[in-house]
Amino acid sequence: MVDDDFSLQSFALTGKVVVITGGASGLGEYYTQAVTQVGADVMVVSSTEKNWDKIREFVQAQGRRLVLLKQDITQEGAADKVVETAMKEFGRIDVLINNAGMQRRHPLDEFPDEDWRAVIDLNLNALYYLSHAVAKVMIKQRSGKIINIGSMQSYRAGKYIFPYAASKHAVMGLTRAYADALAPYNVQVNGIAPGYIDTPMTKALQEDPVRSVEIRDHIPAGRWGQPSELKGAMVFLCSKASDYMTGVMIPVDGGYLLR
Known part of the structure; x- marks a missing residue:
């Protein structure tokens, strides 16, 4: 039997409102x-306000509405x-993407409080409080999606990057x-765990003659990912296509976690 409710429109977000933290730069x-x-x-x-002009130009070119909040x-x-x-x-919030985050690296005996x-405060506490506030809206709507951004360090040790x-x-x-x-309110909460992605922030790591080779050799796909390869997930x-999926963190990592 053919499911007449499924089509490419199942992936469309027309008429939906997405709130994203850190959504003007980086991934x-x-x-x-x-x-x-x-x-x-x-x-x-x-x-x-970094990169606001660029993101404004892109969103307007799609014919979509953009609100920028400095906070x-x-x-x-x-x-x-x-x-x-x-x-x-x-007047509504259909999707919250908790993307804002930071990393600090120091040896164990030098890590400052x-x-x-x-x-x-940024990676965990802010995510909790914003999810809590948005969840109240979504409960009233009886619909919504919350997408959290994890990491390979959601699974692995993260030497020198303890917090x-x-x-x-x-x-x-x-x-x-x-x-x-x-889940009882028709709100799904999932996440994406990006692997090693080719961005300006990872440039120094990619140029490290030892560590860059170790990372590439550990990835079954044999290469670092491109930022655009996170878009599909x-x-x-965010879409209707994932309505029966909740509580899942999806690695987009070229197979890094397989080894």
């Missing part, structure tokens, strides 16, 4: 591109401000906990 820029290319309107939340999401009350702004501008706090590894393990746990709690998790 977040590609997530913003992806959802607008399939029809979504977007509110990008950034701590600075440090680690500040007290930030989650409520994000939700209030989105509801004022759009302030770096631990900074990473945990990052801890936060990304915790993001996996929060994804599952929120998925369980929100993001669109899928």
Whole structure:
């Protein structure tokens, strides 16, 4: 029997509103591109105005609406401000992409407490509070998607990046906990764990003559990923096509975790 409800439109986000943190630069820029290319309107939340002109030009070229909010999401009350702004501008929130994050690297005996706090505050605490605030909206709507950005360090040790590894393990746990709690309200909570992706932020690592070879040789695909290769997974998790999937973290890693 043919399911007449399934088509390419199952992946469309036409008429949907997506809120994304850190959505103007880095991998977040590609997530913003992806959802607008399939029809979504977007509110990008950034701590600075970096790359705003570029992302504005791209979204407008898709014929979609863009709201830009300058907000440090680690500040007290930030989650409520994000939700209030989105509801004022759009009247609903269909998807939240918790993308904003940072990494700090030091040897164990030199790791400063302030770096631990900074990473945990952004990667974990801000994600929790914003998800909590948005979940209240989605419960009332009886629909919604929350997409969390994990990492290879959601699964692995993360030598020298202790708070990052801890936060990304915790993001996996929060994804599952929120998925369980929100499933009765038709809200799905999933995540993407990017592998080693070719970006300006990983340039130094790629140019390391020892570590870059170790990483490439560990990847069954034999190469680093391109940022655009994360778009498909993001669109899928944001769309109707993934309505019966919840509590899952999808690695997009060229097979890195297989070895």
